[in-house]
Structures are given as C-alpha cells and as structure tokens.
Amino acid sequence: MNEExxxxxxxxxxxxxxxxxxxxxxxxxxxxxxxTWLACDDHREHLSHFLDLRGFLKDVVALEEWERRSAAAEEGPTGPSGSAADGSAADR
Structure with a gap:
C-alpha cells in the first residue's frame, strides 16, 4: 500500500x-x-448502518465506480477542458 x-x-x-x-x-x-467516508469490506456494513440510522446515508458505491463518475463529471459534456465548443468558460 502506498501513500496514495x-x-x-x-x-x-x-x-x-x-x-x-x-x-x-x-x-x-x-x-x-x-x-464521503471510505470503507473496506470489513467496515462497509458498520459505517453504512451508522450513517443510515441518522438518515444521512445517500449512496454506497464501489471506489472504482466513484472514481469513474468523478472523472466523467470533471470532463463534463464538452470534454476534458470543460469549456463549451465556442471557447467560453460558462461553467467554470
């Protein structure tokens, strides 16, 4: 396991x-x-239960899927730069 x-x-x-x-x-x-909280397999249920009891839990997603979704959201619908086709920076 490395620092990242x-x-x-x-x-x-x-x-x-x-x-x-x-x-x-x-x-x-x-x-x-x-x-977000991160969980290993051993603590996923315990941490989920803790949050769910309080009405806080919204979603449980595999870390790889979460990272894919985050990367796609950063790229946005116009590509990696996030800028519109006309060159404007409307969403920055």
Missing part, C-alpha cells in the same frame, strides 16, 4: 478502501451536497 492508496475511514483501520459511502446531514448541507 485510499484507506478505510473506520477508527484505527488501515485497510485499503473499496467503497465510498456518500452522505449528508440535511440540517447542515444542501440536498445535493455529498460528504
């Missing part, structure tokens, strides 16, 4: 993360905002 390997968010766990638990606290965050 994401690790589980469970207390004292140093295992590589395999899951992303997306959540938000509706008393603090707008509905579209997503905070």
């Amino acid at each position: 390997t994401p690790i589980c968010s469970a207390k004292d766990c140093r295992a590589p993360a395999l899951w992303v638990l997306a959540w938000n606290n509706p008393k603090l965050h707008t509905p579209e905002r997503r905070k």
Whole structure:
C-alpha cells in the first residue's frame, strides 16, 4: 500500500478502501451536497448502518465506480477542458 492508496475511514483501520459511502446531514448541507467516508469490506456494513440510522446515508458505491463518475463529471459534456465548443468558460 502506498501513500496514495485510499484507506478505510473506520477508527484505527488501515485497510485499503473499496467503497465510498456518500452522505449528508440535511440540517447542515444542501440536498445535493455529498460528504464521503471510505470503507473496506470489513467496515462497509458498520459505517453504512451508522450513517443510515441518522438518515444521512445517500449512496454506497464501489471506489472504482466513484472514481469513474468523478472523472466523467470533471470532463463534463464538452470534454476534458470543460469549456463549451465556442471557447467560453460558462461553467467554470
């Protein structure tokens, strides 16, 4: 495991993360905002249950899928630069 390997968010766990638990606290965050915890296979259920009991859990996604979605969102519908075809920077 290198320094760039994401690790589980469970207390004292140093295992590589395999899951992303997306959540938000509706008393603090707008509905579209997503905070994340990372989980290994051993802690996925426990951390999910903790968040779900509080009504915070929004999604559980494999880390690889989350990274693919994030990369696609960064590229946007117009390609890697994120700029529109006319060269404007409308969404920056």
